[in-house]
Amino acid sequence: MELEEMQALWSDLTNQLDHQKKLTDKIIMNMTQEKYSNKFRTITTIETIGAIFCFTIGVCVLANFSKLDTWYLMLCGVIMVAFLLGLPVLALRALRKIRAVNITNKSFKEALLDFSKAKKNLMNIQKGAVAASFVVMIAASGVGAKILGNKDFFLVERNIWANFSILLALVFVSFTSYWGYRSYSKITNSAENILKELE
Amino acid sequence: MQKEQEFVRIIKQHEGVIFKITTMYTNNGDDQKDLYQEVVYQLWKSFETFRAESKISTWMYRIALNTALTKLKKSKRMGNSVSINRVVLEQTENYDPEFEERLKVLYAHIKQLNQIEKGLMLLLLEGKKYEEIAEITGLTPTNVGTKI
Numbered sequence: 303m304e305l306e307e308m309q310a311l312w313s314d315l316t317n318q319l320d321h322q323k324k325l326t327d328k329i330i331m332n333m334t335q336e337k338y339s340n341k342f343r344t345i346t347t348i349e350t351i352g353a354i355f356c357f358t359i360g361v362c363v364l365a366n367f368s369k370l371d372t373w374y375l376m377l378c379g380v381i382m383v384a385f386l387l388g389l390p391v392l393a394l395r396a397l398r399k400i401r402a403v404n405i406t407n408k409s410f411k412e413a414l415l416d417f418s419k420a421k422k423n424l425m426n427i428q429k430g431a432v433a434a435s436f437v438v439m440i441a442a443s444g445v446g447a448k449i450l451g452n453k454d455f456f457l458v459e460r461n462i463w464a465n466f467s468i469l470l471a472l473v474f475v476s477f478t479s480y481w482g483y484r485s486y487s488k489i490t491n492s493a494e495n496i497l498k499e500l501e
Numbered sequence: 502m503q504k505e506q507e508f509v510r511i512i513k514q515h516e517g518v519i520f521k522i523t524t525m526y527t528n529n530g531d532d533q534k535d536l537y538q539e540v541v542y543q544l545w546k547s548f549e550t551f552r553a554e555s556k557i558s559t560w561m562y563r564i565a566l567n568t569a570l571t572k573l574k575k576s577k578r579m580g581n582s583v584s585i586n587r588v589v590l591e592q593t594e595n596y597d598p599e600f601e602e603r604l605k606v607l608y609a610h611i612k613q614l615n616q617i618e619k620g621l622m623l624l625l626l627e628g629k630k631y632e633e634i635a636e637i638t639g640l641t642p643t644n645v646g647t648k649i
Contacts, residue, residue, distance in 0.1 A: 303610055311607050312626040314600065319517030329541050330509055499506065 328406075334496060335405045341493040342401045345485065349397060353390030360386035366449045374456065375448055378441035385438045389431055396424040400490070405497065414497055421490050428486050432479040439475045443468070508548050512541060515561050518627070522562075525611055525619055526569040536572055543568045555636065562627075562637045566620045573616060621648055 360383050370379045400420035405413050447455035460468075512519075523536040544564050551560055611622055617638075624634045631649075635642040 303606060308607055308610070309626055309628075311603055315521065315604060316517055316627075318600075319520055329538050330512070332538075333541070333545070 331406045334499070338403070338405060338493055338496045339401050341489055341496070342397055345489055346394070346397050346401070349390065349393050353394060356386040356390045363445055363449070369449050369452070370445065371448075372454070375444055375454070378444040381441040382438060382445050385434055385441075389427075389434070392427050393424075393431070396420065396427050400424055400493070403497075410497075417494065417497055421494070424490065425486065428483050432483055435475050435479050436472070439471060443471075504548070508545060511557060511561075512544065515558065518558070518561060519565055521627075522565045522569055522623060525608065525623055526573060526616070528612075536569060539572055540565045540568045556633075559633060559637055562624065562629075566623075566637065570616055570620075618648065621645065625649055 403416045444455040527533040631642040
């Protein structure tokens with residue numbers, strides 16, 4: 303085969319390839335899917351570590367439940383255990399659902415619809431967690447004081463420093479709740495942008 | 502996000518080039534797809550640092566050829582056999598079996614060359630001048646001329 307013939311053939315090949323701009327579509331979709339899933343990787347790791355922490359404390363509270371000797375401390379224990387065991391499961395399940403939104407095998411509209419449902423669910427759980435965290439903080443104070451120090455948090459006399467500590471704890475819970483919710487909000491918005499780029 | 506859109510636009514504009522390079526350096530459809538994916542991935546990685554000091558096509562040829570050669574070294578699949586089922590993928594509307602056969606012959610000729618010569622031949626067929634081939638391959642223009 304002469305060089306001129308090769309060049310002519312190559313030129314034909316180039317022309318044909320220029321008319322079929324489909325080769326990279328699948329790869330780009332796969333890369334987008336990977337990027338989308340990676341958006342939730344760090345937060346899933348943090349949630350998993352948090353879940354282990356919560357389960358450990360939850361089990362400890364359950365093991366010492368008999369020390370809670372009044373009806374309101376028992377109620378605090380129940381609230382705390384329900385929060386520590388239930389919330390991580392709900393959050394991790396919601397994260398798994400949102401990560402599982404399939405871009406490659408579904409149409410843009412279907413993927414966006416799946417995402418919207420999963421996002422709504424995830425953000426509702428986060429809102430619930432923020433609201434519950436203040437109640438749980440009070441419940442945890444009662445349970446902690448009883449189990450660790452055999453004191454009734456709700457009856458014991460407190461000096462100004464103790465009250466200041468409670469105030470500080472409330473500020474801390476408010477800050478972490480706000481930070482957590484904002485992180486989720488940022489990540490889900492960023493993931494949504496990736497999906498919208500596909501349109 | 503704008504950078505990503507720009508990358509996708511460039512890749513789609515030059516996907517024919519990637520296809521031709523990956524077909525030249527592989528012997529079957531699966532390897533070709535793997536290499537294609539690897540090239541796109543490497544282009545994406547280096548796109549962050551692309552400073553537009555060279556032409557986008559020069560940058561693309563350089564990365565694609567380097568990736569192909571590196572992957573070949575890694576996999577040690579240096580055979581010259583031609584077992585491509587269809588050189589031109591996804592030809593749906595204008596698929597021409599005769600054209601396909603001629604392409605197979607062309608690729609069979611090219612595949613007899615060593616890895617560096619393959620790259621030079623590809624760039625020559627792409628219509629690149631010696632200076633640009635030199636810039637892409639890192640050889641001197643004189644050396645390119647001699648080898649060609």
